[in-house]
Amino acid sequence: MAKASEIIKLIQKKHKKAIIEAQEFRGDPIVIVKKDKLLEVCEFLQKEKKLLFNLLVDVTAVDFLPYKRKPRFDVVYILVSVDHDHRLILKTQVDEGEKVPSVYSLWKSANFPEREVYDMFGIEFEGHPDLRRILMWPGFEYYPLRKDFPVKGFDFDKKWDPETIRENVFKY
Amino acid sequence: MGIESYLPEGFVLTTTLEKLVGWARGNSVWPCTFGLACCAIEMMATSLAHYDIARFGSEVFRPSPRQSDLMIVAGTLTKKMSPMVKTIYEQISDPKWVIAMGACASCGGIFQTYAVVQGVDQVIPVDVYLPGCPPRPEGLLAALMKIQERAKNERFRDRPDIVTEEDIKKYCIQRNIPEKIEAAI
Numbered sequence: 561m562a563k564a565s566e567i568i569k570l571i572q573k574k575h576k577k578a579i580i581e582a583q584e585f586r587g588d589p590i591v592i593v594k595k596d597k598l599l600e601v602c603e604f605l606q607k608e609k610k611l612l613f614n615l616l617v618d619v620t621a622v623d624f625l626p627y628k629r630k631p632r633f634d635v636v637y638i639l640v641s642v643d644h645d646h647r648l649i650l651k652t653q654v655d656e657g658e659k660v661p662s663v664y665s666l667w668k669s670a671n672f673p674e675r676e677v678y679d680m681f682g683i684e685f686e687g688h689p690d691l692r693r694i695l696m697w698p699g700f701e702y703y704p705l706r707k708d709f710p711v712k713g714f715d716f717d718k719k720w721d722p723e724t725i726r727e728n729v730f731k732y
Numbered sequence: 733m734g735i736e737s738y739l740p741e742g743f744v745l746t747t748t749l750e751k752l753v754g755w756a757r758g759n760s761v762w763p764c765t766f767g768l769a770c771c772a773i774e775m776m777a778t779s780l781a782h783y784d785i786a787r788f789g790s791e792v793f794r795p796s797p798r799q800s801d802l803m804i805v806a807g808t809l810t811k812k813m814s815p816m817v818k819t820i821y822e823q824i825s826d827p828k829w830v831i832a833m834g835a836c837a838s839c840g841g842i843f844q845t846y847a848v849v850q851g852v853d854q855v856i857p858v859d860v861y862l863p864g865c866p867p868r869p870e871g872l873l874a875a876l877m878k879i880q881e882r883a884k885n886e887r888f889r890d891r892p893d894i895v896t897e898e899d900i901k902k903y904c905i906q907r908n909i910p911e912k913i914e915a916a917i
């Protein structure tokens with residue numbers, strides 16, 4: 561089990577230019593990398609003998625709209641090494657309408673979480689084999705977890721008619 | 733063996749057909765195997781030995797809607813699930829009853845969100861609303877007894893032929909079913 565500072569040092573040594581920021585939080589390393597270097601760094605993380613991050617636990621995103629930050633979203637990857645028993649939180653920043661390279665080619669478990677991020681935040685993943693909505697039905701017009709979407713949605717007070725989505729749901 | 737052995741020989745009971753049919757229907761209300769969220773766990777508990785829904789003749793949870801009389805909507809109905817729920821309701825043959833079990837099924841409950849239908853009565857007609865989050869099994873049994881009361885006191889004239897030809901046409905247009913199948917319905 562490598563210490564968080566050691567993990568950060570290892571990544572910094574190899575990919576100095578790709579890293580925007582690296583910090584430690586409660587014993588776990590958090591590394592923010594540039595979007596266009598993401599795949600390179602991920603491949604390094606997976607293959608490097610001392611790191612060997614062979615399990616992608618989750619992909620998720622954060623919307624920074626209330627803070628008016630310029631790249632609006634953070635895409636967050638949580639990685640675990642089963643062999644070394646250490647973990648890493650990898651982040652990359654992306655603005656509205658931009659695409660993120662998919663890590664499906666490295667970890668197959670990225671398939672569903674990336675679809676979920678696409679469904680909830682509208683962030684598209686380049687190179688994903690099957691980028692469709694996963695929780696909402698196809699034809700749903702909004703991205704519900706964005707901060708400018710009201711929790712109740714736009715048709716909360718109206719009577720719900722299941723026939724409006726029947727075709728979309730059954731064709732799925 | 734049964735109650736008839738206590739009757740003297742040649743004894744005749746008279747009743748109305750409505751009462752007899754109501755008695756039979758009311759004591760064998762078979763529910764649909766159908767659960768949506770945490771309330772379904774409570775529904776399962778009701779059907780097990782401790783609360784023993786078999787005392788009311790409702791122990792047979794049918795996996796096919798065509799064999800069941802009662803739909804217990806147990807849980808949160810999401811908008812994506814609502815077409816399936818409506819289809820299952822339509823597949824249950826008459827007479828049929830619906831219990832909206834729990835706060836979620838009755839009015840949306842704690843989920844005042846974009847994804848949840850705020851009450852199943854927007855999708856299918858409901859006979860008994862059962863409050864609670866989740867309701868206790870005793871509550872479900874009470875709701876079942878209300879349904880039994882309803883079934884036993886129902887008159888044939890209360891339930892006219894609901895499906896008219898116009899309804900069928902509307903149904904076919906809604907579902908894009910071609911005319912030929914329409915004739916078969």
Ligand code: SF4
Pocket residue numbers: 769770771772806807808833834835836837841842864865866867
């Ligand atoms: S009413 Fe409560 S227990 Fe029942 S489905 Fe809703 S949240 Fe779950």
